[in-house]
Amino acid sequence: MTSIVDQVEDWLTDAGSLLDRRVRLGVTGLSRAGKTVFIASMVHHLLHPNRLKLLSVLAEGRFDAAMLQPMPGGSVPRFPYEAVLRDLTGTANQAPRWPDGTRAVSELRLSIRFRSPLAFGLERPNTLHLDIVDYPGEWLLDLPLLSLNYADWSRQAVAQAHRGGRQVLSAEWLALAQSMPADAAGDEPAIAHTAAAFRAYLQAARNAPQRYSMLQPGRFLLPGEMAGAPALTFFPLPDAADNAPRGTLARLMADRFESYKREIAAPFFDHHLKRIDRQVVLVDMLEHLAAGPESLTDLKTAIDGTLGAFRHGESSWLSLLFGKRISRVLFAATKADHLPAADHQGLAGLLDALVGDTSRRLSYAGARIHSEAIAALRVTRETTIETPSGRWPGIAGLPLDSDRVEEVLPGALPLTLEAVTGSDQFAPVAFRPRPGDIRQDQGPASLRMDRALEFLLGDALG
Ligand SMILES: Nc1nc2c(ncn2[C@@H]2O[C@H](COP(=O)(O)OP(=O)(O)OP(=O)(O)O)[C@@H](O)[C@H]2O)c(=O)[nH]1
Ligand SMILES: [Mg+2]
Known part of the structure; x- marks a missing residue:
């Protein structure tokens, strides 16, 4: 005869499978911020959780196991976890190395089996499905474009091109653009030539000692399958008017800008990032601190602009009607293993100062905010x-x-x-990475990944 306790546990198991939890974690970060390494490290940590000392589901002995799952849907490639891990661990013929920069979107689902505590010492089996997406950081800067029209974007981009060290880098493109009357019909070879000069300016700004971040549109730096498409053959015009008449260069540029937003930027956001409910914002503070004040100002503009595209705040029953909000945001200064431990708190403080205005805005909207200096892989x-x-x-x-x-x-x-x-x-x-920093069968050496995961997922694993 089954005892009443067994009976209750059976019932809870059945109810549990109906009530599986799901978190869509948005890993946000500009190019080279550390997204791919963070995702691989997080997955590897959860598959081999021996080093996640501060994750309460582990500390309380309620963690059963994690498993990679096929993504439901199936139209987006799977995040190449095994290949990234092989790069980081190395093989018999290949020393460990960092993975290549990401060139396309990929997704991964990790399911975690654990037990939720109940009253009277009972526990309920539970599953958390964690969905994660990786993408080239360059594309993130398309998000602020979604709320701009062509004339506004042109004004913003031209003003920016005149500032500080950008002035020299943008001179050729600006001279070409200024020589083209916005209110006359454009000539396609001249348009292609000026668009190429604009792209060259963005490339040069990315590689400049100031390491500029605010580089839009993202596909101009990393076109993916769009290389050479007309949707990528446009540039900001110094005197673009709102509602330019048909047949003018300004109108043609505005039409291409709108088609870029509609066909490239909006689908990327809608399909991969719009429905996230937790967010980690990875920032390579070290690179920008070393590159100087102009680099930091530009980085701040890029972070603020990007985060403005998301909806933050406490989710409520209204979310059923209007879509989920992002309830937790972790700002993480990556690659902290480049500094001695005594500097880690200072590094997190500098990131706090950089994102202060944005983080106050997100807090006011009702999101929980935390910042941390981390190393996804300590080398x-x-x-x-x-x-x-x-x-x-x-x-x-x-x-x-x-x-x-x-x-x-x-x-x-x-x-x-x-x-x-x-x-x-x-x-x-x-x-x-050195041989042994990360092994196939153990959690990776890292800094504060357990704290990061506790903040991002602790309640969902409660
Ligand atoms: N020391 C150290 N370096 C790191 C760490 N994470 C990332 N890096 C360095 O940062 C580089 C970029 O990391 P990625 O994870 O590829 O960055 P990403 O954000 O995916 O970049 P994109 O794919 O270009 O958008 C790596 O090649 C490493 O050099 C870390 O935890 N520690
Ligand atoms: Mg990447």
């Missing part, structure tokens, strides 16, 4: 380095361009954003 160790001026905390690891472990001093992390000069005061060395 260095701490060390102490003797110098003529004393002993300093340093970092040891395999620099990207070296075959032997080196000890380096990253320099003094600026205490405030105002103190950033972009001179050589702070120039962290980039490292690559």
